[in-house]
Amino acid sequence: VDKRQERAFEEFIAEYGDGLLRLATLLVSDRGLGEDVYQETLHRLAAKWPRVDNPRAFCRRVMQNVVIDQARLQQRQVPQIRLVAGQDSTDMRTADPAAADSTSAVELREVLLDALRTLTQQQRTIVVLRYFDDRSENQVAELLGISPGTVKSTASRAMAQLREQPGIAGLLTRTSTRKVRYA
């Protein structure tokens, strides 16, 4: 990786890093694990950087693999290096007074991540890629190596399951209020 490419890498992360971290957090429905997945994705991207044609597509694919690896690790209960609780970078960021209304985002996140955690990893991946990342059914199908029909039916079952989550209903009202306020 030469200097010019290193700078291009930094610029890419400056532009898309936050989005990738958010995608990772939703995919695994866990803040700390999301940061792990983000970091690992970055390392894998850096290793391949000069030869990656479409870095965003590459990250999406790599992140998917990292998520699967993480899920396997969790199943096998392999002890992993974890942080001392509550001491991570984004905690510091949310302490920033500029990030106004962050408490409501934190509260919202807890409820939504709890609800997402009731889904299987595949359901969650499909829901997040479809409705957060705005991928089409065909794109999600290609990424996961399944048929578009399976994407459609899985997404619809996952949505039905999410609607049954009690915490979600409360959020909806607040979201509407907020929407009006910012309208």
Add this chain to the structure above:
Amino acid sequence: MPEIGEDILHQLMVRCTDDLFAPRTAALEAIRRQRRNRLRKRLLGFAGTAAAAGLAAGIAVTSAGTGVGARSSASASGRTGPAVRPVHAQLTAAQRTLLRLSAAAAGTPGQDGKYVILKEYSTSVAGGQRQAGGKTTITDTATGAGVEYQDITVSGAGAATTPTPPSVLRFGADSQSTTAYFSTLPTDPMALRAMFLAQANQEISQAKQALRGLELKGLQVFKKGGEWWIKAPTGAGFNWYRQVPGNIGDAFVTPDDMVFNQAASLLWEPNLSPALRAALYKVLAATPGANVKTGTADSSGRPAVEISWFDPGENEDIQAYEDPATGATLESAWTGTNGLFDEDLYLSVSYASSIPANPYHS
């Protein structure tokens, strides 16, 4: 109860993550780690294999008269004779210094523990920005995975007005930073050098082959402004430029340059055994390419031996400062083109059985 539609779920997911920001130092860290691993990664598949041992048998190296201290064009493969020939009178001052470092490393007791903790003060200058501050890297010596606590301040052009908060980065398992991996490397200096040399020759021949492939396609490969470029024909004339992929610059690197770079950068690993560290200094002594200066000091004023060399592949000047009393690395620095500069001042190396608390959070 209102129906959750897809657009509402979208809105919820966006709102519940819009206060999450990626640590700004993460990209830089990924690059640095990548850069540092680049040479070490070349060992993969080589260390401890029969191939390396077989190649070692065919190469004899002496530690005498190799011209360390001046950039010599002498090639190791041209020399024959017994594997080790202790002719002290013929050693250059640089070689004697490296051998003293080897003895110091061999005489320094090794440490052990589940985690190796490296405390650094790191400085990085790029694109008019300066990032500097404390870093504590904790690596699991069994898996190579770890966590890095950082307290880096960004200053200069384009830096945010609010200071960068302390951050935490995690990195995944790296099979080449483990005690088990290091134990597969030969501690016999000649076998170690032979392994590096065989690997270097393979890398260089692969790069040359790739280069010939490009040239056969009518592409011209050339160096401009410290970077490699391809000049390709489009239509009537040559007017399309593109950067050369991969490590094609290696086609223009000598095996000794590559061996030196490999051995010298391995010394930056905190968890090497004393025997391996001692062997690496002997490999350096047997390889042309270094400038060795005694009686200098690192940037914090600690007495040091400075070893410096040029990496033609990356177009970088590299300096390492070693502790004359223990053979431990005190500081390493890269200076590249366009004012790029990276420096790690190693403050301490220690071992622990559990991950220590973040020193940068009060």
